[in-house]
Amino acid sequence: MFVSCSSLTVFTGFALLLKENAEKSLSKFNWLPGRGMMGRSIRIIWLPILLLLLVENGRGVKSALNYLIGLGSYDITGPAADVNMMGYANMDQTASGVHFRLRARAFIVAEPQGKRVVFVNLDACMASQLVTIKVLERLKARYGDLYTENNVAISGIHTHAGPGGYLQYVVYLVTSLGFVRQSFDALVDGIEQSIIQAHGNLRPGSIYVNKGELLDAGVNRSPSAYLNNPAAERSKYKYDVDKDMTLLKFVDDEWGPVGSFNWFATHGTSMSRTNSLISGDNKGAAARFMEDWFDQSNGGSISTDVSKINKIPRRISSIIPLVKDTHHELLELAATFDSSSGKSTIKFTSHPKRVRSALRQSDTPAFVSAFCQTNCGDVSPNVLGAFCLDTGLPCDFNHSTCGGKNELCYGRGPGYPDEFESTRIIGERQFRKAVELFDAASEKLNGKINYRHTFVDFSKLNVTIPKEGRGTNVVKPVLQQWGLPLLLGNAFWRLVRNLLKTPGKEQNVCQHPKPILLDTGEMKQPYDWAPSILPVQILRIGQLVILSVPGEFTTMAGRRLRDAVKTVLTSGDSKEFGSNIHVVIAGLTNTYSQYVTTFEEYQIQRYEGASTLYGPHTLSGYIQEFKKLAAALISGQSVESGPQPPDLLNKQISLLTPVVMDATPRGLNFGDISLDVPKNSTFKRGDNVTVVFWSACPRNDLMTEGTFALVEILKGKDSWLPAYDDDDFCLRFIWSRPAKLSTRSHATIQWIIPQTVASGAYRIRHFGAAKSLLGSIKHFTGASSAFVVA
Numbered sequence: 004m005f006v007s008c009s010s011l012t013v014f015t016g017f018a019l020l021l022k023e024n025a026e027k028s029l030s031k032f033n034w035l036p037g038r039g040m041m042g043r044s045i046r047i048i049w050l051p052i053l054l055l056l057l058v059e060n061g062r063g064v065k066s067a068l069n070y071l072i073g074l075g076s077y078d079i080t081g082p083a084a085d086v087n088m089m090g091y092a093n094m095d096q097t098a099s100g101v102h103f104r105l106r107a108r109a110f111i112v113a114e115p116q117g118k119r120v121v122f123v124n125l126d127a128c129m130a131s132q133l134v135t136i137k138v139l140e141r142l143k144a145r146y147g148d149l150y151t152e153n154n155v156a157i158s159g160i161h162t163h164a165g166p167g168g169y170l171q172y173v174v175y176l177v178t179s180l181g182f183v184r185q186s187f188d189a190l191v192d193g194i195e196q197s198i199i200q201a202h203g204n205l206r207p208g209s210i211y212v213n214k215g216e217l218l219d220a221g222v223n224r225s226p227s228a229y230l231n232n233p234a235a236e237r238s239k240y241k242y243d244v245d246k247d248m249t250l251l252k253f254v255d256d257e258w259g260p261v262g263s264f265n266w267f268a269t270h271g272t273s274m275s276r277t278n279s280l281i282s283g284d285n286k287g288a289a290a291r292f293m294e295d296w297f298d299q300s301n302g303g304s305i306s307t308d309v310s311k312i313n314k315i316p317r318r319i320s321s322i323i324p325l326v327k328d329t330h331h332e333l334l335e336l337a338a339t340f341d342s343s344s345g346k347s348t349i350k351f352t353s354h355p356k357r358v359r360s361a362l363r364q365s366d367t368p369a370f371v372s373a374f375c376q377t378n379c380g381d382v383s384p385n386v387l388g389a390f391c392l393d394t395g396l397p398c399d400f401n402h403s404t405c406g407g408k409n410e411l412c413y414g415r416g417p418g419y420p421d422e423f424e425s426t427r428i429i430g431e432r433q434f435r436k437a438v439e440l441f442d443a444a445s446e447k448l449n450g451k452i453n454y455r456h457t458f459v460d461f462s463k464l465n466v467t468i469p470k471e472g473r474g475t476n477v478v479k480p481v482l483q484q485w486g487l488p489l490l491l492g493n494a495f496w497r498l499v500r501n502l503l504k505t506p507g508k509e510q511n512v513c514q515h516p517k518p519i520l521l522d523t524g525e526m527k528q529p530y531d532w533a534p535s536i537l538p539v540q541i542l543r544i545g546q547l548v549i550l551s552v553p554g555e556f557t558t559m560a561g562r563r564l565r566d567a568v569k570t571v572l573t574s575g576d577s578k579e580f581g582s583n584i585h586v587v588i589a590g591l592t593n594t595y596s597q598y599v600t601t602f603e604e605y606q607i608q609r610y611e612g613a614s615t616l617y618g619p620h621t622l623s624g625y626i627q628e629f630k631k632l633a634a635a636l637i638s639g640q641s642v643e644s645g646p647q648p649p650d651l652l653n654k655q656i657s658l659l660t661p662v663v664m665d666a667t668p669r670g671l672n673f674g675d676i677s678l679d680v681p682k683n684s685t686f687k688r689g690d691n692v693t694v695v696f697w698s699a700c701p702r703n704d705l706m707t708e709g710t711f712a713l714v715e716i717l718k719g720k721d722s723w724l725p726a727y728d729d730d731d732f733c734l735r736f737i738w739s740r741p742a743k744l745s746t747r748s749h750a751t752i753q754w755i756i757p758q759t760v761a762s763g764a765y766r767i768r769h770f771g772a773a774k775s776l777l778g779s780i781k782h783f784t785g786a787s788s789a790f791v792v793a
Contacts (some may be wrong), residue, residue, distance in 0.1 A: 221267075
């Protein structure tokens with residue numbers, strides 16, 4: 004139990020307790036102090052020990068007070084059917100299944116009787132202002148003023164394979180046909196639950212920081228814009244993207260390592276704009292790999308040689324022994340298990356079947372690993388480059404187009420043409436680097452916990468910039484505008500531009516050289532089209548400083564912001580920070596407002612410049628406001644909260660068609676097999692085992708903390724144990740219906756057998772929920788015939 008008291012009392016009390024226990028032991032042998040020569044010797048021994056403890060205590064009162072640390076994780080997987088994916092703005096990209104589940108992962112760090120900070124990492128495209136508002140309302144109702152907008156940061160990894168419809172501004176809701184309440188609720192619920200877990204797990208512990216280069220997980224996708232930055236500035240850096248990964252290792256005083264969070268810049272676009280399966284993309288995959296690695300390595304007791312981590316961790320190794328049966332015996336055993344007819348079940352039946360629940364055999368919290376996003380604006384994981392679909396030639400260097408069209412320009416990942424393989428490779432590269440940094444982390448975070456936060460209305464912000472030569476200029480406010488390259492070739496957007504609002508002369512001058520497509524800054528009907536009031540926030544944990552930014556900063560924009568803040572924090576007479584300070588940017592945090600480029604990159608009007616809403620001096624505005632927060636952080640001064648952003652929940656419009664009912668052909672049940680594995684079949688590692696079930700719309704039940712798909716292994720003669728579920732990279736749940744308005748649907752479950760799988764008899768199960776015409780929900784399950792993996 005943690006006792007709040009001065010470190011002097013703790014150390015002195017500890018020494019006296021040792022002395023008392025030693026005396027009790029010595030009394031058995033009649034060797035108590037004061038009884039002859041032995042007693043005098045004991046007094047002489049204890050005196051310097053007490054003095055040493057007191058001296059050491061005086062030298063490090065601050066470091067003796069460990070932080071309180073707590074971590075949590077919860078399922079945020081949204082609707083896996085019918086809802087448009089957030090990221091690519093592709094109307095045809097709607098969800099139809101699950102690659103692997105999405106999660107909210109949170110950490111809380113607190114001084115025992117002081118301040119605390121919360122950081123939540125989402126397997127989502129970005130944070131949402133409305134989601135943040137509603138999470139904070141729930142936290143206030145539960146904890147009072149303990150967690151507020153000031154000390155809570157909610158950040159997205161920028162996967163482009165998650166359900167959309169959860170932001171509150173019009174431009175981000177067009178492709179999702181408006182607001183999607185189910186997407187929104189999944190995020191708010193999951194974030195709240197992850198914080199509740201982290202709060203409940205708060206215990207004394209330490210945090211270690213480490214940093215290292217990862218060279219092969221990102222390339223600059225807009226090199227022509229980057230090259231427009233001053234040559235002298237570019238010469239300070241070895242690469243045209245940031246290659247550093249910064250990692251935190253959380254160590255509980257009693258339980259040992261309990262988690263890690265890291266920041267590294269690469270886009271969540273390993274999965275393409277045609278993918279329809281919910282996926283955390285490369286960062287979500289890396290998090291899943293590292294959490295499984297830790298669970299499989301008996302608490303992180305591993306070789307320091309990362310090259311020995313040859314395979315993605317085998318999920319079932321701790322619960323499934325190697326099967327010694329011969330192939331013939333396995334076939335005979337598997338043949339006794341035919342597919343089962345679909346049957347009704349209760350909702351929570353699927354939850355105990357979760358593989359990770361079966362793996363956990365300890366009362367300690369599950370290990371939480373998050374791969375967070377930073378200044379990824381111009382960084383692509385498609386490291387082979389961008390090529391034209393029609394010609395196969397590289398895309399135009401200056402504009403990333405093919406014959407003037409950006410729709411034909413696609414990036415190629417390292418697993419090309421397999422996007423799943425590219426996702427795995429980029430995820431595994433981040434995972435391997437994180438393991439290396441985790442294992443070698445030795446620099447301990449020490450010092451204050453602090454934070455500053457304010458809201459800034461960028462539509463009214465006066466930005467002071469230096470003049471050529473000397474002096475300064477004050478730049479007039481800029482209303483947000485969408486540039487033409489952003490949606491080049493999209494006929495719909497070009498059509499609606501003048502029907503909605505024609506940009507005036509002042510706006511065109513202010514945004515130059517951007518050709519304005521949408522004058523969103525002046526569009527207020529039916530409600531705000533884009534954000535203007537944005538949060539800026541600094542979190543401090545000892546010598547680590549996190550800059551929470553509500554957008555996608557390019558590489559050089561991020562470098563300038565970090566350098567500017569670091570200069571403020573380490574300049575003058577301030578003793579708060581020495582030269583050893585770690586400044587990281589948490590991108591896409593608390594809300595979303597597109598991209599942020601440097602002034603020079605803006606002139607080129609690549610995708611990132613066209614998506615910088617507030618004009619060429621947007622970055623200067625951010626630097627100006629973050630420098631104010633940094634100065635206030637050092638001086639101890641408070642900052643004004645600023646204008647509050649709107650809460651537009653009650654104004655939201657949704658055009659997404661609800662689920663009316665589900666049905667199967669006459670004589671069939673939900674969960675019945677439509678396509679089974681071949682009779683008496685044997686598969687080998689690397690094979691794709693496919694089973695098709697009669698199913699129902701996944702929107703009826705998101706199966707939160709549950710699963711739609713399950714692979715089970717036979718133990719003994721009749722006991723089935725969970726082996727893989729829809730949170731595994733190797734298992735895919737694919738949902739389809741024969742026609743858009745059809746009441747019938749199928750669930751196709753594909754298991755790509757891992758190389759590390761144990762030989763044995765297996766079967767595939769499906770869980771779902773069907774809606775009747777009267778609106779009632781009935782849960783069901785079904786199972787395939789058994790088969791052998793040899």
